[in-house]
Amino acid sequence: MRVLVIAANQEQKPDPVVPLGAAFVAGAARDAGHDVRMFDACFLGEKVLPELINTLRQFQPDVVGMSIRNIDDVCWPQGVSYLPYYRKLGVCIRAVAQDARFVLGGSAFTLMPTQFMRAIEPDHGVAGEGEGAFVSLLATLEAGELPPRLLRAEPAGFPSTHPALDLLDIDQYYQRGGALNVQTRRGCSFLCTYCTYPVLEGRHARRRAVCDTVDELESGLLRYGAKHFFVVDNTFNHPTEHAAEFCEELLRRELNVRWTAYVTPAGMTEELLRLMARAGCGSVEYGTDAASEVTLGALGKSFGIPEIVHVSDWSRRAGLKFAHTLILGGPDETPATMAETVAVMEKVNPTAVFAMLGVRLYPNTQLARRAEREGLIAEAEIGIEPVFYVSESVAPTLEESARALAASHSNWFFPGLEGERWTRFWHRRRTHGIRGPLWEWMGQATADPAHEVIR
Numbered sequence: 001m002r003v004l005v006i007a008a009n010q011e012q013k014p015d016p017v018v019p020l021g022a023a024f025v026a027g028a029a030r031d032a033g034h035d036v037r038m039f040d041a042c043f044l045g046e047k048v049l050p051e052l053i054n055t056l057r058q059f060q061p062d063v064v065g066m067s068i069r070n071i072d073d074v075c076w077p078q079g080v081s082y083l084p085y086y087r088k089l090g091v092c093i094r095a096v097a098q099d100a101r102f103v104l105g106g107s108a109f110t111l112m113p114t115q116f117m118r119a120i121e122p123d124h125g126v127a128g129e130g131e132g133a134f135v136s137l138l139a140t141l142e143a144g145e146l147p148p149r150l151l152r153a154e155p156a157g158f159p160s161t162h163p164a165l166d167l168l169d170i171d172q173y174y175q176r177g178g179a180l181n182v183q184t185r186r187g188c189s190f191l192c193t194y195c196t197y198p199v200l201e202g203r204h205a206r207r208r209a210v211c212d213t214v215d216e217l218e219s220g221l222l223r224y225g226a227k228h229f230f231v232v233d234n235t236f237n238h239p240t241e242h243a244a245e246f247c248e249e250l251l252r253r254e255l256n257v258r259w260t261a262y263v264t265p266a267g268m269t270e271e272l273l274r275l276m277a278r279a280g281c282g283s284v285e286y287g288t289d290a291a292s293e294v295t296l297g298a299l300g301k302s303f304g305i306p307e308i309v310h311v312s313d314w315s316r317r318a319g320l321k322f323a324h325t326l327i328l329g330g331p332d333e334t335p336a337t338m339a340e341t342v343a344v345m346e347k348v349n350p351t352a353v354f355a356m357l358g359v360r361l362y363p364n365t366q367l368a369r370r371a372e373r374e375g376l377i378a379e380a381e382i383g384i385e386p387v388f389y390v391s392e393s394v395a396p397t398l399e400e401s402a403r404a405l406a407a408s409h410s411n412w413f414f415p416g417l418e419g420e421r422w423t424r425f426w427h428r429r430r431t432h433g434i435r436g437p438l439w440e441w442m443g444q445a446t447a448d449p450a451h452e453v454i455r
């Protein structure tokens with residue numbers, strides 16, 4: 001069958017990101033013998049609809065699979081919902097490819113499948129991992145049968161598929177986004193009260209064979225002449241042995257690479273950070289969220305302030321740049337807990353801080369149930385239109401406090417307050433050939449980082 005996989009995401013902040021999920025699904029469909037193309041909306045801007053119409057007319061797909069990565073940008077108070085844009089794509093696909101089956105999938109879709117089915121009205125939807133489920137849906141259609149409208153894929157193992165990166169313009173991603181993407185494992189066993197990762201990837205870590213991951217990486221890096229990559233695992237350092245094995249394999253192959261990963265302070269060791277640094281890791285992003293025991297507790301984090309302090313010291317000693325991401329104004333936040341978080345951050349002095357304001361609520365999370373108990377919103381009503389949990393105690397002053405923090409900390413970044421300021425600044429950096437995460441240069445707006453950069 002002719003299968004068109006659409007990577008619908010056009011968001012460019014903080015960087016354009018390679019649509020790895022859509023590429024995995026396209027790879028699986030191709031491995032199953034289908035004639036697969038990808039339509040990537042990322043760099044098309046306003047031309048997306050005419051380009052999509054052309055592709056649909058020329059390729060005449062039997063099945064159109066659309067990948068929906070983001071629902072909104074989770075920013076408060078200034079946020080963006082992508083739904084109107086997805087709706088336009090949906091209407092266009094329906095009008096032009098009238099005989100094709102239209103299938104939705106992706107992380108955003110998985111978080112609220114029934115709401116997306118109602119809003120975009122595809123023929124089918126796949127919630128969860130797409131590799132196996134999409135291929136079996138294609139097989140059912142090919143056999144002339146009708147698959148269920150909504151399929152829920154249960155996580156099982158790490159699929160053996162490789163993402164069809166050759167169907168994307170990776171050169172452009174590398175130039176404008178500064179990194180290739182790789183995934184070494186799936187699943188999340190942490191119990192953060194607001195988080196979607198277990199809903200998206202299941203509660204148990206499913207490792208990918210390290211050799212397989214590094215083979216994919218090595219061939220991608222060679223093919224695209226790239227040296228930087230981002231590990232998209234939700235928490236790279238769990239399980240620790242798996243992360244260490246990945247680093248050892250990079251070292252064994254003597255790949256001259258520079259990379260970044262999301263990590264958690266929970267269970268992090270100095271030894272692993274040193275190994276990561278030796279294996280080419282240049283920076284890490286800690287999903288810290290808060291640095292007050294009260295809010296850490298309310299967010300269900302599996303570590304405390306001592307771990308935040310230790311991992312910061314160890315990262316610095318290992319020569320890694322490091323960022324802490326924060327959620328200010330979440331459950332149980334008060335002016336005192338916020339001041340404590342700020343004081344700890346000032347003490348550990350990371351390269352950068354990313355601070356989100358309030359918590360975007362998602363169904364099937366503990367925080368959604370708490371919000372319902374507190375009379376804020378019924379869990380069943382949480383949907384595509386973003387609703388934020390903001391602690392009553394700080395709600396009236398949160399924006400003002402955040403603006404004051406932004407003004408006094410040049411390396412603190414507040415996506416909900418920034419508008420286009422950083423986009424312009426970061427674009428300039430990219431056009432000067434800077435690769436890797438641009439936050440590594442935050443707070444050093446006047447320094448010329450070019451000499452430190454692997455090109």
Ligand code: B12
Binds near residue numbers: 073075179180200
């Ligand atoms: C790594 C990551 C980042 C990194 C990306 C770095 C990089 N170089 O790629 C960074 C930090 C930059 C980032 C930024 C953002 N992110 Co982010 N990110 C993630 C994370 C942890 C992993 C994404 C990933 O690559 N997964 C690996 C791939 C293989 O999985 P996948 O895309 O889900 O694909 C599978 C399935 O969904 C399905 N599938 C996918 N497409 C299709 C299509 C069809 C037809 C089918 C059938 C199935 C299918 O099959 C795939 C393979 O199994 C996810 C959370 C998560 N665990 O998924 C959040 C997540 C995707 N991010 C999210 C958000 C909001 C953002 C930002 C908007 C935040 C912000 N304001 O900065 C930005 C947007 C960036 C952009 N340009 O789009 C949200 C999206 C939900 C929402 N609320 O909208 C998520 C889900 C986290 C969350 N809050 O729940 N992110």
